[in-house]
Amino acid sequence: MVLKGNAVFAQSGGPTAVINSSICGAIQEAAKHSQITGMYGSINGILGVLNENMIDLNKESKRTIELLKQTPSSLLGSSRQKLKEEDYGKILKVLEAHNIRYFFIAGGNDSMDTANKMFEISKKLNYEMMVMGLPKTVDNDLPVTDHCPGYGSVSRWLAQSVRDAGLDTEAIYTSDTIKVIETMGRNAGWITASTVLAKQKENDAPHIILLPEVPFNQDKFLAAVDKVYKKLGYVVITCCEGLKDEKGEYLTSSKRSIDTDKFGHKQLGGVGESLVSMIAEGLKIKARCDKPGTIQRVSGVMQSKLDVEEAYQSGAKAVEHAVNGKSGLMVTLIRESNKPYKCVTGLTELSNIANKERKIPAEFIAADGMGVTEKFIDYVLPLIGGPLQEYARLEKNFISKILK
Amino acid sequence: MVLKGNAVFAQSGGPTAVINSSICGAIQEAAKHSQITGMYGSINGILGVLNENMIDLNKESKRTIELLKQTPSSLLGSSRQKLKEEDYGKILKVLEAHNIRYFFIAGGNDSMDTANKMFEISKKLNYEMMVMGLPKTVDNDLPVTDHCPGYGSVSRWLAQSVRDAGLDTEAIYTSDTIKVIETMGRNAGWITASTVLAKQKENDAPHIILLPEVPFNQDKFLAAVDKVYKKLGYVVITCCEGLKDEKGEYLTSSKRSIDTDKFGHKQLGGVGESLVSMIAEGLKIKARCDKPGTIQRVSGVMQSKLDVEEAYQSGAKAVEHAVNGKSGLMVTLIRESNKPYKCVTGLTELSNIANKERKIPAEFIAADGMGVTEKFIDYVLPLIGGPLQEYARLEKNFISKILK
Numbered sequence: 001m002v003l004k005g006n007a008v009f010a011q012s013g014g015p016t017a018v019i020n021s022s023i024c025g026a027i028q029e030a031a032k033h034s035q036i037t038g039m040y041g042s043i044n045g046i047l048g049v050l051n052e053n054m055i056d057l058n059k060e061s062k063r064t065i066e067l068l069k070q071t072p073s074s075l076l077g078s079s080r081q082k083l084k085e086e087d088y089g090k091i092l093k094v095l096e097a098h099n100i101r102y103f104f105i106a107g108g109n110d111s112m113d114t115a116n117k118m119f120e121i122s123k124k125l126n127y128e129m130m131v132m133g134l135p136k137t138v139d140n141d142l143p144v145t146d147h148c149p150g151y152g153s154v155s156r157w158l159a160q161s162v163r164d165a166g167l168d169t170e171a172i173y174t175s176d177t178i179k180v181i182e183t184m185g186r187n188a189g190w191i192t193a194s195t196v197l198a199k200q201k202e203n204d205a206p207h208i209i210l211l212p213e214v215p216f217n218q219d220k221f222l223a224a225v226d227k228v229y230k231k232l233g234y235v236v237i238t239c240c241e242g243l244k245d246e247k248g249e250y251l252t253s254s255k256r257s258i259d260t261d262k263f264g265h266k267q268l269g270g271v272g273e274s275l276v277s278m279i280a281e282g283l284k285i286k287a288r289c290d291k292p293g294t295i296q297r298v299s300g301v302m303q304s305k306l307d308v309e310e311a312y313q314s315g316a317k318a319v320e321h322a323v324n325g326k327s328g329l330m331v332t333l334i335r336e337s338n339k340p341y342k343c344v345t346g347l348t349e350l351s352n353i354a355n356k357e358r359k360i361p362a363e364f365i366a367a368d369g370m371g372v373t374e375k376f377i378d379y380v381l382p383l384i385g386g387p388l389q390e391y392a393r394l395e396k397n398f399i400s401k402i403l404k
Numbered sequence: 405m406v407l408k409g410n411a412v413f414a415q416s417g418g419p420t421a422v423i424n425s426s427i428c429g430a431i432q433e434a435a436k437h438s439q440i441t442g443m444y445g446s447i448n449g450i451l452g453v454l455n456e457n458m459i460d461l462n463k464e465s466k467r468t469i470e471l472l473k474q475t476p477s478s479l480l481g482s483s484r485q486k487l488k489e490e491d492y493g494k495i496l497k498v499l500e501a502h503n504i505r506y507f508f509i510a511g512g513n514d515s516m517d518t519a520n521k522m523f524e525i526s527k528k529l530n531y532e533m534m535v536m537g538l539p540k541t542v543d544n545d546l547p548v549t550d551h552c553p554g555y556g557s558v559s560r561w562l563a564q565s566v567r568d569a570g571l572d573t574e575a576i577y578t579s580d581t582i583k584v585i586e587t588m589g590r591n592a593g594w595i596t597a598s599t600v601l602a603k604q605k606e607n608d609a610p611h612i613i614l615l616p617e618v619p620f621n622q623d624k625f626l627a628a629v630d631k632v633y634k635k636l637g638y639v640v641i642t643c644c645e646g647l648k649d650e651k652g653e654y655l656t657s658s659k660r661s662i663d664t665d666k667f668g669h670k671q672l673g674g675v676g677e678s679l680v681s682m683i684a685e686g687l688k689i690k691a692r693c694d695k696p697g698t699i700q701r702v703s704g705v706m707q708s709k710l711d712v713e714e715a716y717q718s719g720a721k722a723v724e725h726a727v728n729g730k731s732g733l734m735v736t737l738i739r740e741s742n743k744p745y746k747c748v749t750g751l752t753e754l755s756n757i758a759n760k761e762r763k764i765p766a767e768f769i770a771a772d773g774m775g776v777t778e779k780f781i782d783y784v785l786p787l788i789g790g791p792l793q794e795y796a797r798l799e800k801n802f803i804s805k806i807l808k
Contacts, residue, residue, distance in 0.1 A: 015575045020796070040803060044578055052805040059801040067796035073571035075798050080579040097806040164702040167477035171419045174448055175484040179698065273674075290697030294583065298568040300793045301705060389704045392424070392471035394479050397463040399444060401456040402501040 003128055003325070004035045005101030008049060009057070010042035011074035012107030012114065014138065015294075016150030017157075017303045018311035020075050022106045022134045024068035025315030027057055033323045036102060045079035046105070046114055049091050054098070069308055072153075072298040083114060088121045095122075095129060102130050102322050106315070108137035108148075112330055113354035119328040130322040133330030133350055134315050138297045140190035143358040144348040145332035149314055150297070152307030152383035155194035157299045158183060158238075160388050162198035165290055166205025166236045167391075173234030178225065178279055178287035181206070182272030184296060185240045189213050189360045191296075192240040193372045194380050200393075205236030210275075212242040213359050214369040216251055221275075222282045224370055229285065243271050304385030310343065317345045341382035407532055407729070408439045409505030412453060413461070414446035415478035416511030416518065418542065419698075420554030421561075421707045422715035424479050426510045426538045428472035429719030431461055437727045440506055449483035450509070450518055453495050458502070473712055476702040487518060492525045499526075499533060506534050506726050510719070512541035512552075516734055517758035523732040534726040537734030537754055538719050542701045544594035547762045548752040549736035553718055554701070556711030556787035559598035561703045562587060562642075564792050566602035569694055570609025570640045571795075577638035582629065582683055582691035585610070586676030588700060589644045593617050593764045595700075596644040597776045598784050604797075609640030614679075616646040617764050618773040620655055625679075626686045628774055633689065647675050708789030714747065721749045745786035 007030050011019050023041075030036045039057040042048030055076075057065070068075065083091075095103070105115045112133050119131040135142055140151035162181055169179045185191035189211030198205055207228045210216065228235045243251040252270040272289035279287040314331040321329065330353050332346040364376035411434050415423050427445075434440045443461040446452030459480075461469070472479065487495075499507070509519045516537050523535040539546055544555035566585055573583045589595035593615030602609055611632045614620065632639040647655040656674040676693035683691040718735040725733065734757050736750040768780035 011575070015572045041798070043800075047578065052807060054803050055798065055800045056803050060799055064796045064798065067794060070793065071571075071795040072568055074575035075571075075796060076575075078575045078578075080576070094807060098803070160705055161699045161703070164476050164704060165697075165699050167475075167479075168419045168698045168702045171415070171478040171480075171482045172484070174451065174482075176698075181697075181699075270677075273677075288697065289695070290699050291693070291695045292697075292699055293569075293585075293692065293694030294572045294580075295565045295569050295585075295694050295696055298572045299565070300568060300795060301564060389474065390471060391475040391704060392468045392479060394445070394459065394468065395464055396447075396459045399458050399460050399502070403456060403498060 002035050003101050003130065004037060005099045006038040006040060007036045007102035007104065008040045008042050008054060008100050009076065010045050010048060010105045011076045011078050012045035012105055012111035013078060013080060013136065015073040015078060015298050016136055016138050017072040017153035017297065017299055018149050018307050019106050019136050020068040020071045020073070021308045021311035022136060022149055022315035023076065024065060025312035026104050026134065026319050027065055029316035029319040033319070035323050040098070040100070041076045044077035045081065045111070046083060046091070047079045047081055049094050050087055052094055069312060070300060070303065072300040072303070080110065083117070088117060091118065092121060092125055092127055096127060101128065104132050104134060104318055104322070106134035106136045108139065109142060109353060109355050109357060112350050116328070116350035116354045119350060130325070130327040132318040132322045132327065133353065134318050135330055135332065138191060139185055139188050141188035141357045141359070142353055143356045144352050146335040146343065147333055147383055149307060149311035151190060152304035152385055153299065153302060154191055154297050155197065155380060156304045156384040157296050157302040158191065158195050159197035159384055160302060161292065162195045162206055162238060163388065166198055169205065169234050169236050176288060177285050178229070178235045180237045180239060180272045180275045180287055180289045182239055182241055182289060182291040185212065186242045187212050187357055187359065189240050192238050193360060193364065193376055195238040196372050196377060197380065197384060203232055206238040207235050208237040208370045209372060210237065210239040210243055210370065211360060211365060212240045212244055213365060215246040216243045217246060218278060222278065225279060226283055237275065239271055239275060241271055304383060306383060306385035314345060321347065338378060338382065406439050407505050407534065408441060409503045410442040410444060411440045411506035411508065412444045412446050412458065412504045413480065414449050414452060414509045415480045415482050416449040416509055416515035417482060417484060417540065419477040419482060419702050420540055420542050421476040421557035421701065421703055422553050422711050423510050423540050424472040424475045424477070425712045425715035426540060426553055426719035427480065428469060429716035430508050430538065430723050431469055433720035433723040437723070439727050444502070444504070445480045448481035449485065449515070450487060450495070451483045451485055453498050454491055456498055473716065474704060474707065476704040476707070484514065487521070492521060495522065496525060496529055496531055500531060505532065508536050508538060508722055510538035510540045512543065513546060513757060513759050513761060516754050520732070520754035520758045523754060534729070534731040536722040536726045536731065537757065538722050539734055539736065542595060543589050543592050545592035545761045545763065546757055547760045548756050550739040550747065551737055551787060553711060553715035555594060556708035556789055557703065557706060558595055558701050559601065559784060560708045560788040561700050561706040562595065562599050563601035563788055564706060565696065566599045566610055566642060567792065570602055573609065573638050573640050580692060581689050582633070582639045584641045584643060584676045584679045584691055584693045586643055586645055586693060586695040589616065590646045591616050591761055591763065593644050596642050597764060597768065597780055599642040600776050600781060601784065601788060607636055610642040611639050612641040612774045613776060614641065614643035614647055614774065615764060615769060616644045616648055617769060619650040620647045621650060622682060626682065629683060630687055641679065643675055643679060645675055708787060710787060710789035718749060725751065742782060742786065
């Protein structure tokens with residue numbers, strides 16, 4: 001039996017460089033299927049459905065929809081709203097009133113929890129609707145899927161920017177000696193780990209990579225900084241915002257209650273500045289911190305082409321499966337081979353994703369806990385979608401000194 | 405009389421996206437002139453000459469020299485070293501020993517002071533040498549010249565990144581409501597002001613631009629934030645690292661003596677986080693801060709094509725003038741017309757630049773002190789070298805609500 005009705009598309013959680021590419025794939029695929037009669041965009045994630053704030057995507061031009069591919073952030077608006085139990089009933093009423101039979105949501109672990117609840121309640125109330133999840137998160141911390149759309153692009157941005165900032169420190173080390181670059185990632189170090197791709201030669205930045213999977217030890221850290229400093233005269237460190245000490249406490253967490261989000265996550269930040277102070281006090285060396293913050297996750301210019309393509313495909317596949325009667329599932333990415341890189345899509349139950357975090361496995365973390373392995377580089381390299389801009393590197397043939 | 409001998413090239417002060425382009429222009433021009441017999445690169449600014457650490461640029465491949473154009477940071481290494489009086493005598497000895505008759509230095513106001521002293525001491529000691537300055541600074545705070553190579557690229561980077569980060573806040577405002585983006589610029593607001601180019605429509609980010617030329621007033625600031633917040637539901641603020649209060653004190657300056665550089669400048673930073681706390685306390689609204697730091701000034705990917713070209717030309721012109729017997733001068737940029745943009749090079753005495761700072765004139769600052777004028781936009785727009793990446797913007801035709 002063919003389920004006929006309107007489709008709604010929602011974006012949820014933190015924006016990425018390619019979450020609009022996912023929605024573009026979904027919209028363009030949906031346009032091919034006569035079961036899908038109207039296409040609505042839910043404004044601000046699930047809140048749009050809850051409050052009947054939905055736009056008619058068929059009234060957007062084809063050109064606008066096509067341009068979504070190269071447009072970062074979440075153009076439908078996002079939310080991190082944790083719904084109350086009674087909200088789901090209200091949502092079902094809205095869906096029914098608008099004859100919405102296809103529900104697509106692009107998001108991370110929290111969003112898949114919302115999607116899963118929507119799936120379960122619609123089943124319970126016998127409202128026939130296909131609910132499909134589109135994977136999305138720069139943090140790359142969803143289980144089951146090989147990687148998440150959004151991650152390749154933030155990795156590309158960081159690989160390039162850490163390379164640039166590393167060249168900057170290499171140039172100016174006689175006055176600015178140590179640089180700490182704080183990345184996103186919360187409790188998972190995937191984003192921070194990707195900064196390894198800035199390196200072309202052994203001595204290139206980053207010299208130390210601090211992942212939240214490894215308990216932070218101040219003495220070991222300062223010893224490692226000192227070692228690089230004595231060898232090169234400068235040090236570039238990348239660290240995750242969510243670093244924890246050996247007691248499992250965040251290295252820096254805000255004390256203001258206003259900084260806890262609606263899922264109870266603390267807003268993190270300030271780890272980089274903490275390390276700067278630690279270095280100044282412990283080693284008496286001046287350091288500075290770059291904290292690109294949200295800029296890293298939504299760069300249109302630094303989209304990974306592969307990431308755009310995979311995001312698009314995951315959106316298209318979600319629709320294809322839904323019109324074939326699939327529901328309660330999220331599209332996954334399955335890497336079939338690495339050299340050459342080949343990836344196909346799969347499916348997993350939303351409940352396998354909801355509220356779960358995948359951290360970096362031990363095999364990807366260097367033995368000293370302050371870097372990553374070759375195996376990780378093999379994993380992440382294809383995801384940034386091709387080489388970075390070519391730079392000159394000088395051979396530096398020194399002329400003979402004449403004076404003493 | 406033709407002065408024949410070796411040339412030395414040095415880079416000084418903070419790196420930029422195009423200081424290597426300037427050196428590329430100088431090297432490629434020097435290669436055309438038989439008066440210049442050898443070409444040396446001084447490693448780490450003036451320190452390279454002082455310590456006889458110089459490389460043979462003729463031993464670098466042509467391809468490497470060509471690639472300098474698209475390579476950010478200062479590949480010869482930079483320094484912020486303040487020379488002592490006795491150092492100049494030593495430098496002269498090194499120059500003489502290596503028969504260096506042409507001295508080119510790319511840098512800002514501090515570096516032109518160094519260049520000027522080199523020029524004066526060589527005259528005083530009757531050592532015949534042409535000393536020429538190549539303008540360079542992301543801060544755009546050199547007098548005389550219309551603008552400085554490096555500024556167009558940092559402006560392009562910020563225009564794009566603030567647009568991206570603005571779309572991010574626009575998407576996620578139901579949980580992340582206010583964003584502060586801290587830029588470089590020290591005592592001059594040119595960099596911060598350029599963030600206005602992120603705007604395409606009136607309500608786009610940035611909504612408030614805080615320049616160091618305008619004394620900061622907390623009450624006025626919070627009132628302005630509140631006004632935008634009540635209108636849009638979110639606010640994006642860009643601020644300069646060097647904001648000062650009405651007493652002329654830096655809003656945030658580090659207390660650590662280690663953070664003062666060799667010219668006595670305090671290392672600034674933390675203004676963004678101060679504003680975040682101010683907003684949390686004063687308005688009880690959660691804010692976050694992005695502080696891209698050095699990443700903004702050295703992006704190879706976001707080089708302004710115009711900036712690359714002008715940097716290259718300023719390098720080439722410095723050499724051309726030197727071989728024609730000019731010395732003690734810095735190349736300037738003179739804007740002949742704005743629509744269409746047309747710019748030529750000029751010359752000014754090094755002493756006109758040394759240690760001077762040019763701030764944003766009043767005509768470029770909005771009446772309320774929290775933005776810029778159309779006149780400033782006319783000034784800065786051509787410098788970013790062409791339009792930014794095209795993004796989709798949704799028309800957002802809302803569907804009719806059915807439920808109450």
